[in-house]
Amino acid sequence: MSRLANLSLIAACFSLGTPAIAETTVFFDSSQVATLVTSGVTSDTIISNGYIFTYTRDKLFTGGTGQIIGRSERVPWPDGIEAQAVTTPPPGVTDHKARLTIRKANGHVFDLTALTFKILANTAGAGASLEIMPLINGEDAFADPLYFEASGYYMQTFSYDETPYVWGSTALLKGYDTYKVSLYVDYAFVGLTLVSADVPGDFDGDGDVDLVDYSVFAACLAGPGNPAPATCTADEFAIADLDSDLDVDLADFAQFTTRFTL
Ligand SMILES: [Ca+2]
Ligand SMILES: [Ca+2]
Ligand SMILES: [Ca+2]
Known part of the structure; x- marks a missing residue:
């Protein structure tokens, strides 16, 4: 892919904006x-x-x-x-x-x-x-x-x-x-x-998964089998636990990165 095509692809991603996709x-x-x-x-x-x-x-x-x-x-x-x-x-x-x-x-x-x-x-x-x-x-x-x-x-x-x-x-x-x-x-x-209407990994509810969401995810990351740390609310923990196995670990992080837009 040419550099120009790359740029227009990135631009297209930006222009998708914030509307939440169900x-x-x-x-x-x-x-x-x-x-x-x-x-x-x-x-x-x-x-x-x-x-x-x-x-x-x-x-x-x-x-x-x-x-x-x-x-x-x-x-x-x-x-x-x-x-x-x-x-x-x-x-x-x-x-x-x-x-x-x-x-x-x-x-x-x-x-x-x-x-x-x-x-x-x-x-x-x-x-x-x-x-x-x-x-x-x-x-x-x-x-x-x-x-x-x-x-x-x-x-x-x-x-x-x-x-x-x-x-x-x-x-x-x-x-x-x-x-x-x-x-x-x-x-x-x-x-x-x-x-x-929730976008998985979108903590602030603005329809995207970006660096703002990453900061919340990072505050919830506690490793396999561990409960929510004090820096993470129950609601945030539920969103961060993307694979629903009651922890926030690297398996969840892998899913988080696939949702990450910028
Ligand atoms: Ca967001
Ligand atoms: Ca796990
Ligand atoms: Ca998990």
Whole structure:
């Protein structure tokens, strides 16, 4: 490439300016890594690509044996995320539904534009709807959740997107910081499209990854397996941890440099 062509390429990069490009994350594929954040009595929380998923697990299941044997996952990561109905809730809990909560590690809003899930039980007789309630700052967005038809047979797959459709549409699932999903039987998400206005590595939210962002990244860099240093807030740490494995190390720096513009 000639020196002139190089210069015009650099000029073109500058002229791209600051408009933020929405980041679309399509789950699930085998290149995506999930890191366990917490493991509870009847739920687990994982993080992947900056998104946090909390899903119910039937860990106290006894199957009438009198002993806790739990139930295994039929759709393990990265095939999807399985939410199990809880046959034996922990003491003080009466809710048996299979639940999944999705949010961003940095707490920012995002859109849920498409979803595909499998039901892991027969619901054709009684009928069923997957329910999704969006939340903003801890408040329900609607009086009632949005319903997605889920009546069918074991392993049947249902897909919904933004298209207006009598059985369910994601058109209203935009601009919320949390999405709570529930169904009265086990199900597994096997496809999920999440759209965020965040540019990975952009700490000051001006749509680019430059030296200003680098100074924040550097203040968060602590090495493999280490928690956030005092110079780095929880929000900054969540942004700096680009590979979502709960540290800020050279693996994150490698991703940061691919985003770096100037
Ligand atoms: Ca920036
Ligand atoms: Ca790491
Ligand atoms: Ca990391």
